[in-house]
Amino acid sequence: LVLHQCLSYTRHALHGQTRYKSTTVFSGIQPTGVAHLGNYLGALRAWGQLSASPPQQFDHTIFSIVDLHALTAPPAPDKLREYKRISAALIIASGVDPEKCILYVQSDVSGHAELCWILSCFSDFGHLNRMTQWKSKMNLNSNSSVTDEAVENLRLGLFAYPVLQAADVLLYKATHVPVGEDQIQHLELTRHIGKRFNSSYKTKVFPLPEVLLTRTPRLMSLRDPAKKMSKSDPAEQSRIMINDSPELIRVKIKRAITDGNSSVSYDPSTRPGVANLIDMVAGLQNRTPEEVAGDVKGFSGHAELKDFVADVVTRELQPVREKFERLCRDPEYLDRVLCRGAERAGVIAQATLKEVKTTVGIY
Ligand code: ATP
CATH class of the missing domain: 3.40.50.620 (HUPs)
Structure with missing residues (x-):
């Protein structure tokens, strides 16, 4: 097969x-x-x-x-x-x-x-x-x-x-x-x-x-990149829900824990918070994290990376959220x-x- x-x-x-x-x-x-x-x-x-x-x-x-x-x-x-x-x-x-x-x-x-x-x-x-x-x-x-x-x-x-x-x-x-x-x-x-x-x-x-x-x-969780993102985590800011509004998605991603190094690179073992954001984009765009990392390595810092990630997540989830809301009405x-x-x-x-x-x- x-x-x-x-x-x-x-x-x-x-x-x-x-x-x-x-x-x-x-x-x-x-x-x-x-x-x-x-x-x-x-x-x-x-x-x-x-x-x-x-x-x-x-x-x-x-x-x-x-x-x-x-x-x-x-x-x-x-x-x-x-x-x-x-x-x-x-x-x-x-x-x-x-x-x-x-x-x-x-x-x-x-x-x-x-x-x-x-x-x-x-x-x-x-x-x-x-x-x-x-x-x-x-x-x-x-x-x-x-x-x-x-x-x-x-x-x-x-x-x-x-x-x-x-x-x-x-x-x-x-x-x-x-x-x-x-x-x-x-x-x-x-x-x-x-x-x-x-x-x-x-x-x-x-x-x-x-x-x-x-x-x-x-x-991984946005609040603790050592833990997986989970429905039962009491910290609501730790996860992006399928029906979160674009504004809420942006707030959650902005507050995501990264690290003290302002550059942008992909290394899940030493920089799990940044790697998690890159993984999100790679997953949503069906690309490898290394490809995405290549695109974002020139970013000026984490703020620019987070803005970019929020744009991608919002765009990719929008049709899913709209269909979900339509179905819930039926x-x-x-x-x-x-x-x-x-x-x-x-x-x-x-x-x-x-x-x-x-x-x-x-x-
Ligand atoms: P809970 O925290 O309440 O146990 P959950 O978030 O782990 O829930 P499940 O309903 O147990 O969700 O899992 C549904 C599917 O989602 C499973 O295939 C599970 O492996 C997958 N899954 C759950 N969390 C993640 C994650 N953080 N990353 C990738 N896949 C996940």
């Missing part, structure tokens, strides 16, 4: 590349609010490209609004209901064509929770204990040993989050998973669980999926798309579950 040139994804080989009989793209986003520029550049925009890719590229493309995952940090019930529609609007506004793919809400397909339980019987504590995401969500250092107090407060749902994620992917026998870099560790676990299931029953029920990464797999359309998506996803999910249940002896 050769990815079409127009796609901005590259394959991240977890364990070498695999040949698949048929190919399915699956990915998800939590309905935890409006998406930020990291979600857009790391996932959503390329979902649009994948769903529009010629049919010979992938046999199926499936995108899910993963509300069960969102319960690990439960939003207010009304907010969760609202965010599901907002997420659908965001995904479509980012270029996903619901006629060419399956777009649905995770909890509308009961197979996710069911497969999650079966797979949890093939998942070991040791592996889950090494996942860095639950540690960072609890503000724990990923390398340090976890205190008893932290474990006392650790909710099972947050700890088992990657098992539900494995169920999401394996339920559709996905072969390619377009996600940001923060999800690579979870995808490695998905492969591990799938492999363990297959080898336990000497079967090939689950293909082992590969990660697809964009050119911008990890956009909740009936969004509900129709999600309802149809759940029906189609449910058919595939039931077929996999039947195979899994037969394999383990439930049927």
